[in-house]
Amino acid sequence: MIIRDYKVKDELGWVRCRTLAFLQTAYFDHVLNKKEHYENPTIELVAELDGQIVGLIDVEYEKEERTVCSRGEGLGGMIWHIAVHPDFSRQGIGQQLLYAAENKAKKIGLNRLEAWTRDDLWVQNWYKKMNFNIVDSYYHIYFEGDEMNQRIQNNMPNLYLVNAFTHYVGEDIEQYKTNNKRIHQCVCFEKYL
Secondary structure (H helix, E strand, O other): OEEEEOOHHHHHHHHHHHHHHHOOOOOOOOOOOOOOOOOOOEEEEEEEEOOEEEEEEEEEEOOOOOOOOOOOOOOEEEEEEEEEOHHHOOOOHHHHHHHHHHHHHHHOOOOEEEEEEOOOHHHHHHHHHOOOEEEEEEEEEEEEHHHOHHHHHHHOOOOOOOEEEEEEOOOOOHHHHOOOOEEEEEEEEEEEO
């Protein structure tokens, strides 16, 4: 296996790897049909084995404080995607990708990495094992069918909610837990380099 910079010709393999990896997480429905492009500079790496993309990491980084990361002092990088193809999981590929990205980040003067993830304990435990710390959180709430129509009908007649994805940054998440089937805590991990 080799870890190398992402190339445009890798896009299909990148999308396949990311999609299959994310299917096993709370982000299972966040499917992309093409690779994201970023406004700021990036570290984009892939792990390749026998011509197949088996892992990836995308880190968008700052040239000016707080233009990419949500917190911290100094210049940081945001891990937007890190994924390992499920057929190749538990072989240290994610760790190797992270270390390669960290080395590049240090060389360009970044002092930390930030990553947001949902409440998959195995993912959170991986970040902790990689020496990241939890520094913040909020909630992702999905409303489906009638889960929110009562609230909307009172304020917006003739509008019927079918599906909605929301961010809840308040303190009273319990008010939503009785009516909503899908609520995820979105957790911010941070690692100083």
